[in-house]
Amino acid sequence: MGNKKRNLERRGDERRSFEAPRTIDVSDQQAMRFWSQRLGVPQEEIAEAVREVGPNSTAVALKLEAPQEERTAPPSPPLR
Structure with missing residues (x-):
């Protein structure tokens, strides 16, 4: 039995993921x-x-990539 199969048996069928949440x-x-x-x-x-x-990590990353002056939310449009 190969190492890979033994490792799967120890962990069950759980696959390891290195993706960011x-x-x-x-x-x-x-x-x-x-x-x-x-x-x-x-x-x-x-x-x-x-x-x-x-909390969406992509939205947060995009927000933080914006220049400092653009990090604040734009003003809301006036209500009519």
């Missing part, structure tokens, strides 16, 4: 350290971006 849990310190390192910004900026755009 699709959402950011700001209450999880380990996740915040991961995203801070991955995105290259302080945890506080990530938490602020999550408050503004939600």
Whole structure:
């Protein structure tokens, strides 16, 4: 029996995934350290971006890639 098959038997049929999670849990310190390192910004900026755009990691990354002056939400259009 090969090593690969033995490893699968030990873990069951669970496959290991090295994909980043699709959402950011700001209450999880380990996740915040991961995203801070991955995105290259302080945890506080990530938490602020999550408050503004939600926990979707792609939306947060896009928000943080915007120039500093564009990181704030645009003003809401006037109601008619």
